[in-house]
Each structure stands twice: as C-alpha cells, then as structure tokens.
Amino acid sequence: xxxxxxxxxxxxxxxxxxxxxxxxxGTVDPARQRKALDAFHALLAREEDVLAxxxxxxxxxxxxxxxxxxxxxxxxxxxxxxxxxxxxxxxAAADRLRAALRRLEAAGSPPxxxxxxxxxxxxxxVALAADERRTRWVCAGCAVxxxxxxGLALWRWWTY
Numbered sequence: 325x326x327x328x329x330x331x332x333x334x335x336x337x338x339x340x341x342x343x344x345x346x347x348x349x350g351t352v353d354p355a356r357q358r359k360a361l362d363a364f365h366a367l368l369a370r371e372e373d374v375l376a377x378x379x380x381x382x383x384x385x386x387x388x389x390x391x392x393x394x395x396x397x398x399x400x401x402x403x404x405x406x407x408x409x410x411x412x413x414x415x416a417a418a419d420r421l422r423a424a425l426r427r428l429e430a431a432g433s434p435p436x437x438x439x440x441x442x443x444x445x446x447x448x449x450v451a452l453a454a455d456e457r458r459t460r461w462v463c464a465g466c467a468v469x470x471x472x473x474x475g476l477a478l479w480r481w482w483t484y
Contacts (some may be wrong), residue, residue, distance in 0.1 A: 340364045345384025357387040361396055374413055381416035386423055390431045397424040397441045404448045418448055 328334065329341035339356065340347055340363040347360045364385045371377045381403070387393050403417035421441060428438050 340367055340385055342367060345380040347385040354387075354389040354392055357389050357392045358395070360385050361387055361392055361399075365399055378412040378416040381413060381420050384420075386420065386427065388427070388431075390428060390433050393424055393428055393431070394433075394437060397421055397428070397438075400424060401441060401444045404444065414448070415452070418445060418452075421445055 329344060329346055332341060332344040332346070334341055334343040339360045345364055345367060347357075347364075364380075368377060368380055368384070371380060387396055400417050400421040404414050404421070422445065425438055425441055425445070
C-alpha cells in the first residue's frame with residue numbers, strides 16, 4: 325500500500341500513517357480495525373518525542389467497531405500516567421479516552437461497558453485538578469516570599 329495518507333499526504337501508509345497516525349483506506353471490518361489499532365500502538369511505542377506522541381494520541385486512529393473501541397479505551401487507561409503530566413501525553417490520552425467513550429456511547433454500547441473507563445477518567449481529572457491546585461499554591465507562596473523580600477529590601481534601602 326503506497327497510497328498517500330488521507331490525513332497528511334505522507335507516502336507509504338500501511339495500515340497506519342507513520343507521521344500523523346491516521347488509518348489508510350480499507351479499515352472498515354473489525355479485523356482490519358484491530359490490526360490498525362495494533363499498528364497505531366506499535367507506532368506510539370516507537371515514538372520517542374513526547375510532543376509527537378501527544379500529537380499522535382490526539383489525532384491518531386480511533387476505531388469504529390465497539391469491541392475494538394473497548395480495546396482502544398483500555399489501552400488509553402494505561403497511558404494516563406500522572407508522572408508524565410508535564411509532557412502533555414497523559415492529557416492527550418485522556419482526550420483520546422473521552423473520544424472513545426463518546427463513540428462507544430454513540431454506537432449504543434451499554435453503560436456497564438463504559439463505566440470502568442469513565443471511573444478512571446474521573447480519577448485522572450481529580451488528580452489533575454489537585455496537581456494544578458497545588459501548583460497554584462506553590463506559585464502564590466513564591467510570589468509572597470519574592471514580593472515580601474523585595475518590599476523588605478526597598479524599606480531597608482529607603483530608611484538608611
């Protein structure tokens with residue numbers, strides 16, 4: 325398959341574009357979607373650049389078949405690593421998981437199949453909010469110390 329990628333125009337898509345992560349033509353049946361999903365995650369594992377990995381997670385192949393989509397959602401949960409939050413990859417994985425859950429809901433998947441993934445996503449969102457809150461408090465504390473020191477130095481200079 326040397327057809328250009330339908331997403332970015334790169335040559336040599338088989339079955340996933342090595343640049344943007346989109347699937348080539350012919351990924352309609354579940355077996356091909358599963359093969360494309362495996363190829364996508366292999367491409368994701370080979371990618372060393374964290375920004376490119378986040379881009380692939382946000383824009384890459386997401387299957388339509390509900391069974392393969394459940395597998396894609398399960399693989400996204402494994403990528404919700406709080407230790408890598410500064411890279412943007414966990415947030416991209418959360419966006420991908422949200423997209424998979426929306427597709428599952430649109431496909432008529434039962435809520436019991438989506439519930440574990442929604443719980444993991446909720447857990448991730450709570451941890452992310454706590455991390456952002458902690459960062460704001462640290463920045464506020466540093467600002468108080470900095471401006472307090474500046475004020476003290478200014479007062480000292482002004483009085484002597």
